[in-house]
Each structure stands twice: as structure tokens, then as C-alpha cells.
Amino acid sequence: MAATKSARPLTLVAAIAMGSVLVGCAPAPKRLYHWEAFQDQLYEYFRADRSGPEEQLRILGAQVEKARARGAALPPGFRAHLAMLYLRLGRDGEAKQELEAEKLNFPESTQYMDFLLKRMTAPKT
Amino acid sequence: MTTSAFSPGTAPWGRLAATLVVVAALGACATPPAAYDYTAFRQNRPVSMLVLPPVNETPEVAATYGVLSQVTLPLAEAGYYVVPVSLMDETFRQNGLNGPVEIHDVSPQKLREIFGADAAVYIKVTQYGTGYRVIASETRVTAQARIVDLRTGQLLWQGDATASSSEGRSSNQGGLAGLLVNALVTQIIETASDTSFKYAGVASQRLLSHRNNGVLYGPRSPNYQTD
Numbered sequence: 435m436a437a438t439k440s441a442r443p444l445t446l447v448a449a450i451a452m453g454s455v456l457v458g459c460a461p462a463p464k465r466l467y468h469w470e471a472f473q474d475q476l477y478e479y480f481r482a483d484r485s486g487p488e489e490q491l492r493i494l495g496a497q498v499e500k501a502r503a504r505g506a507a508l509p510p511g512f513r514a515h516l517a518m519l520y521l522r523l524g525r526d527g528e529a530k531q532e533l534e535a536e537k538l539n540f541p542e543s544t545q546y547m548d549f550l551l552k553r554m555t556a557p558k559t
Numbered sequence: 560m561t562t563s564a565f566s567p568g569t570a571p572w573g574r575l576a577a578t579l580v581v582v583a584a585l586g587a588c589a590t591p592p593a594a595y596d597y598t599a600f601r602q603n604r605p606v607s608m609l610v611l612p613p614v615n616e617t618p619e620v621a622a623t624y625g626v627l628s629q630v631t632l633p634l635a636e637a638g639y640y641v642v643p644v645s646l647m648d649e650t651f652r653q654n655g656l657n658g659p660v661e662i663h664d665v666s667p668q669k670l671r672e673i674f675g676a677d678a679a680v681y682i683k684v685t686q687y688g689t690g691y692r693v694i695a696s697e698t699r700v701t702a703q704a705r706i707v708d709l710r711t712g713q714l715l716w717q718g719d720a721t722a723s724s725s726e727g728r729s730s731n732q733g734g735l736a737g738l739l740v741n742a743l744v745t746q747i748i749e750t751a752s753d754t755s756f757k758y759a760g761v762a763s764q765r766l767l768s769h770r771n772n773g774v775l776y777g778p779r780s781p782n783y784q785t786d
Contacts, residue, residue: 465636466635466636466638466779466780467635467636469632472631472632473628473629473631473632473760474628476627476628476629476631476644476645477624477625477628477629477753477756479645480624480627480628480645480648481621481624509631509632509635510631510635510639510640510641510643511631511635511641511642511643511644511645511646514643514645514646515643515644515645515646517646518643518645518646518649536643540640542606542607542640542675543607543640543642543643543675544675545674545675546642546643546646546673546674546675546676549673549674549675550646550650
């Protein structure tokens with residue numbers, strides 16, 4: 435929450451830029467989250483034929499750094515998607531951390547994150 | 560199970576008419592169309608949304624995931640928590656459900672039990688790709704959505720939206736619609752070569768963002784309960 439608040443200068447710049455684009459029609463929308471490549475990378479993940487989880491993690495990891503530097507909030511599902519990519523690579527420890535991080539940042543996700551965490555710790559058959 | 564969820568007190572034809580008015584007014588952006596009936600939406604006030612894999616009624620195989628990849632943004636920016644789409648998709652696969660049609664038949668109770676979401680978003684893609692019109696090389700994406708509360712089974716909202724490559728070329732597109740296309744397309748162009756994907760993004764944005772007769776603001780929006 436505090437991170438969202440400190441995003442002011444950049445979101446303001448973005449809002450002004452959007453405002454000049456949408457002039458005369460609608461009030462300038464101010465984005466709540468730092469989206470950047472997230473949607474493109476979700477599509478890459480679902481297509482599964484252009485790039486692998488390592489490459490997708492590299493791109494999204496760079497986005498995490500950028501968001502952090504700007505004090506911008508990562509979108510809902512972003513950290514959970516990182517967990518999905520880590521799971522693909524068998525990096526379960528990191529996957530768990532990301533699921534916990536999703537829960538911490540979005541308590542609305544608690545029930546589903548706990549469902550996933552429980553299944554991860556359950557003995558594999 | 561699901562059919563009983565879609566019988567709130569309002570006439571579906573009234574909604575359909577309202578939706579058509581929205582679509583007609585999108586190019587102009589000035590005059591608000593007839594008001595949508597938000598009674599059920601306001602009564603239920605969902606906090607989190609579960610977007611199920613869209614049912615694909617087009618011959619284009621990319622439609623389901625082209626849209627699913629881009630529906631988190633409008634709903635999250637409207638103020639909702641959106642259940643992570645990649646994990647959601649994987650959860651269904653691991654439970655033996657592979658197709659959107661099958662997934663749309665899962666009972667609201669079961670969805671709520673696993674995902675903990677307040678509402679589910681059922682999307683149907685009816686057009687996706689090139690060649691729906693005589694006009695050469697038009698790319699068009701059309702999708703419909705229904706938002707159903709998973710706690711009460713009530714229909715909270717429904718609507719549809721279209722995005723087309725031809726709208727940017729027509730002369731009266733100085734408005735929001737044309738500009739949104741340009742803005743979003745230039746933003747995505749570096750990373751995605753798939754034209755349909757771009758218009759799927761525009762259609763998703765129109766379908767599920769906060770706008771006239773669109774979804775209401777959610778609790779994470781600073782504008783929550785102001786609309």
C-alpha cells in the first residue's frame with residue numbers, strides 16, 4: 435500500500451501523457467499498477483512455443499526491478515505467475531516464496547494461495 | 560447449476576438493448592446511453608474476480624488465450640483482485656478439465672471453494688482474426704462477458720465489446736475508441752507480432768474496464784462506491 439503512494443511523480447507523468455492523448459473525451463486514467471510486459475508474457479506463457487520459462491522469468495524479473503525503482507505496485511497475479519514459471523522449472527522454493535508474496539500483497543488471494551501451497555507440500559504420488 | 564445463476568429480476572432483453580446502445584455509442588463517447596441496472600452489482604459488491612478461460616466460438620485457436628492474457632488489466636485497474644490466470648488454467652488442467660466449455664460448467668460453489676473469488680467472469684469470443692468483412696484485411700475481435708456472483712449466484716453484469724482494425728481508418732474516429740486503439744497498439748507492437756492479439760487487448764479493455772454501463776469500480780479503486 436505504501437509503495438503505491440510513493441508512485442506519484444511517475445504516475446502523474448503517465449497520467450498527463452494519457453491525458454493529452456485522450457483530450458476532450460475522458461478524464462485521464464491513472465493506472466493503479468505497473469503492467470509493462472505482463473500481458474505479453476502471459477500470452478507467451480500460454481502459447482508455449484516462442485519462449486521458455488527462463489526467458490519469461492528474465493523479462494518479468496527486469497520488470498520487477500523497474501517497478502521497485504519507481505515505487506510502483508505490481509499487478510494482481512504477477513507474483514503468482516512468477517510462481518507458475520518457477521514451478522515449470524522445478525524451482526519449488528522460489529515458487530512458494532512468490533505465492534506467499536502474492537498473499538501478502540493481495541490478501542484477497544489467501545484462500546487460493548493456501549490451496550496451492552497445501553498441494554505443493556503434500557507428498558507427491 | 561449455472562442456469563439458475565442467470566435469472567435475476569431484470570429482463571435479459573432490456574440488458575441486451577442497453578448493451579447494443581453502448582456499442583453504438585462507443586465511437587462518439589459524448590452522450591451516455593440508457594443507464595444499466597446495477598442493483599445486483601451493488602447488492603453483492605464483489606472484491607475478487609475469477610476470469611474463466613474464454614469459450615472460443617471462432618475458428619481461430621488463439622482466441623481463448625489471446626483474450627485471457629489481457630483481461631486482468633481492465634478488471635484490476637477498475638479496482639478488483641483478479642485470480643492469477645496462469646495458475647487458474649493450470650489448476651483446471653490438473654483436475655482433468657481442459658476445455659473452456661467444460662470449465663464454464665463447473666458449479667459456482669466449487670469455483671468459490673477452490674479459488675475463493677467472489678465473482679466469476681464468463682467470456683465468449685465470437686470473432687477473432689481477419690476476414691469477417693468484405694473490407695480487405697480487417698482484423699476484428701468481439702467478446703461477450705457475464706459476471707456472476709459465486710456467493711449468491713446472481714448475474715451482476717453482462718456486456719459485449721468489439722475492436723476492429725478498420726475503425727482507425729474511418730474518418731469519424733477522432734474519438735476515444737480510435738485513440739485507444741492507437742495507444743494500445745503502439746504500446747504492444749514491440750513485443751507481439753500477432754495482430755489479432757492487439758485487437759483482443761483493445762476489445763478486452765472495452766469489455767471489462769470501468770466505463771459507461773461497464774463494470775463498477777472495485778474496492779481497490781480510489782473511486783470505489785462513487786459510481
